[in-house]
Structure formats: structure tokens, C-alpha cells
Amino acid sequence: MNESQPIILLKDIRKNFGQTEVLNNINLYVLKNEFVTLLGPSGCGKTTTLRIIGGFETPDSGDIFFEGQRINNLPPYQRNVNTVFQKYALFPHMNVYDNIAFGLKIKGTDKPAISKKVDEMLEMVNLQGFHKRSVDSLSGGQQQRVAIARALVNQPEVLLLDEPLGALDLKLRKEMQVELKNIHKRTGITFVYVTHDQEEALTMSDTIVVMNKGKIQQIGTPQMIYNEPKNAFVADFIGESNIIEGRMLKDYCVEFAGRVFECLDKGFEPNEDIDVVVRPEDIKLVHSDTGMISGVVKSVTFKGVHFEMLVEGQGVTWTLHNTEMAEVGATIGMSLNPNDIHIMKKTARG
């Protein structure tokens, strides 16, 4: 197949559940071997999008293509796609071996071949020797691995993962993130991953699709999404940020928080109202005389790697992340580089 042709293509997908609009005009493509993450708060439509790709929901309007073929009405069992479900959905009455072998048995694979493939899969997910174990006796992390093995053994073109790590504790989640990433690299299978955890999305993905209220807000690489959020929702959802209302005076020149700043953005109307995004770690802490903005420290919280400070100045409450701390009540100066100031078009928030 042609490398540049998308393996999955969603065109103008709309979906309502009763009166509720779940998906509003979703347009999205996924390339072969890509790791795409659908990211958004709960109820944003990310899981529904995944279920449409898997064949568990049909769109009210719009089309879904798989390798160029329209598959709107293809049942799940005829799609070359496998899913890792949110709560694993392992078959409780079968042991680990039978769970993984389920798909192969349906395909009519002969016994020695099934056995060999199951072994390979168990090795890949680090569960050698677990064949006979009952699913009930496994820990959450182990069940997760079995679910991944059960899906991957069928060698799907695309693996769909619906918040697969949601039920695991933080440490295990981090480990599994690395492992999933490795499996993705090793197998070359296209991954479509659903999560509400922005950090997870940033760590793992090639492409992130940020969704909210049934609409796609932004599609881009993790760097793009983080550094150039398209609107206030994305900025707010991806990492912490200060969002300040401002005015674009002319190209490369923006006014907010009571003064004029140099910036790198252009192409706005003169005097257009805009939102300014400043990441907390980009605000430099300087002496109160030399800062661009001065403010009074309201609170300081220790966060491990850095301190989080809330500073009031120029009618704005600024969130700062810095490895050095200022005393509560002290007056400090804050300074910004032009490339730390991100300008976004005004949109309705949230």
C-alpha cells in the first residue's frame, strides 16, 4: 500500500445519542505505523470516535474509510482492527491461553501454530509461563498485558486502545507506557489510542488529536500542540498555562497585562482581540526593578521538581513554575521572552 495514503480516514462524521450531540463533523486521518492519540476530557467524543473505527457504532452521517474502502456498515468481526478495551474485557471463564487463542481459533489456525503464536505473544508482554493461569488470578497490570496480547496475536493493521492504562496505578502506568511504545515500534502496527491524560498523550504519541464537545480542537505533533496551542481550550488542557486576554496591535506586537510586548506572531487584524498563552515555566523570576511585570507572591507550593507560585500583578493571577522560590508577600519581577508568548485567536472557552 502507498505510504502516504491514510490507513484510516474519517470524513464529516456526525453522531447523536438521542438528543445529545456526541460527534460534530469529525475529519481525521491516520497514517500507517502512526501512533495517534485522541485526547480530551470525558464526554468529548474520543471513545465514540474509537468505537466507530472499531465498528461498534455507526455514524449518523459521514464516511469511514479503511485503506480507501468505505467500511461504514462492515461489522466488527470483518474489520482488520483489534481493540484493547477500557476494563480489559477478558473472558473470565477462560484461562490466559484460551483468551489469547480466541481469535486464532475462529480463524481456523491449526493447534501447533496457535500454541507457537500464543507463546510469542506471552513473551512479548512478559508473561511467559502464564498459559494455564485463570484470568481472575491476575493483577490489573497482568490482565492489561493479556488484553494487549489477545488483540495483537491477530496481527491487526490497526490496534485501538481505549484508555488502556486508566485503571493502573501511577508507577505501573509509566512502565506500561514505555512498554506499549516499544511494542508499537517493534510490531509496526498503527496505534489509535484514547486517553484523557495529557501527559500520557505527550509522551507516547506521534500525533495528538485534541477533542472537546464532539469537535476536533487541534491536530498536531506533541511539540506543536504544547508549544502552539490553537485555542484557549487546548492551551488549558495540555499542561498548565496562563491565559490572558490581550490585543494584537500590529504584527509582532501585542498588548496585554497593561503593557506592550514583542512577540513572534503575525497575520492578525490590527487591534484584534486575542488570547495570550504563557506557560508557567516560561516566566522568568527577576528582581522587582528589572522585570517587565511586577507582582506580589500570594502562595508557594512545593511540587517536587519545582515550586508553583501564584503571583498577582497587573490584574492577573500568574502561575509560575520555578526551581527557586520567592517568599509569600514579596514583590517580584517577571520577565518574558518573545518566543514564550503564544497568541491565539479568540474562541468560546471550554
Add this chain to the structure above:
Amino acid sequence: MVKRIIMKSYLGLVLLFMYLPIVVLIVFSFNKSKSRGNWSGFTLKWYGELFQNSQIMDSLYNTLLLALISSVVAVIIGTFAAIGIHNMKKFKKSVVMNLTYLPVLNPDIVTGVSLMIMFVFIGSLIGLKMGFLTMLLAHITFNIPYVILSVLPKLKQMNKHLYEAALDLGATSMYALRKVIMPEIMPGIISGFLMAFTLSIDDFVISYFTAGSGVSNLSITIYSMARTGVKPTINALSTLMFVSVLLLLILINIRASREEKRKRQYDA
């Protein structure tokens, strides 16, 4: 201390009232004389007579056959109905659930009489005579709701993505039903079957109205025998019935507690 004695004796009194009649029944089934007033020595002769009484043996055969067929058919219909109800939308589901509960709450006499009238009416149209078949149909009818009510909770407990997971792995709907859904709800199906079986053996009122002449099950036979005075063979028969129902009940409870244990292990 006094409070505890009162509590205990209250419970004892309740149990006494509930089980004294059965204890008396069982004791007198081993009584040598026909009298119900005094004990005149241990015997098993009533049990022997019981098994030689062809009327009783015929109705026992009818009862067991009826219970077996009606519960198997009810299990098949009820299980599919439960799966259908489980997948319904909220409003439709609650309507159908209430329709399901109604026959359970409906007095047996009403069910019995209405079934009889319907069988007479339809029978006159298609030439169906009251007999074993009508009784069987009646038993299937009143058994279905109990099967539905014992299978539905199992469906609710099941991870709702199991069916989808099976489809996702290439199973057709039928294959997924057979290999994934059925094994999952099997405990519910079995308790539904046991309950239907017991209820069918237990039933008198509905059977009485739908049996017609010529066929009878145990409860009808005992009823007609008792009209001419309760013979000790009836004591023996009733004892045997009580013991079989007791065994079934114990069986159901053991199953339930095993299930519980398995679940607890899973949660831990």
C-alpha cells in the same frame, strides 16, 4: 442477657411454628398404626406401599416429566428473553420488566383459571383436549418469568464489553453468544432451571385447572386422596417431596455461596 433469651426464644417459636407440622408429618410417616394420634412403633411399610401404588407412581412420573420438560423449555425461552430485555433501551426495558413481574405476583388461581378458559376456548377451535399438553404449556408459562429474573442479574454483572470483545476478535454474533455470553451467565441459567423445576413440582392450583380429566400430577393426586382421609402413604409421599425440595434448596445455596467465594477472590 434477658434480652438475648427473649430474642432467641422468639426465633425458636417462629421456627417451631414453621417446622412443627413438617416434623409431625415426617415422624408419622414412620408410624406403625394408621392412627394419627398415638405412636405405635417404627415401620417403613408406608414407603413400601407408596411405591406399589400405581396411581401415585403414575402421577410421580407425570410430575417429574412435566417439571423436566417445562423447565428446560422455560430456560431456553427465558434466557433468550433475558438477553433481549438486557439490550433494550431504558423505557422499553422497564415496561417489559413489569410485564415480566406481573405473572409472578398474580395469584395462581387467576393464572390457573385464565389459562383453563383460554385452553378451552382455543381447544374448541383447533380440537385440542385438556391433558398433559395443556398442563405442560401452563407450567412453561409460569416458569418463564422466574428464569428471566434469575438470568438478568448475571447479564447485568457481566462486563458489558465482553460481547464486543468477542466480535472484535472475529466472532460472529452467534459464536460470541455461544462461547462468551452463555458460559458467563450459566450460573443464572442453572439457578433459573432449578427454580423452575421446583416450582413445577410444587404447583397445585394451576395444574388443577389445566389438567383436565385423566392426567394428574402428584399434588392433584394427593389432594384427591386426602379428600377420603389422609392415609399414611400420603405422609410418606409428602416426606419424600419435602426431602427432595430440601435437597434442591441446599444445592442452590451451595452453588450461590461458591459463586460468591469466586467473586470475592476476584475482587481481592
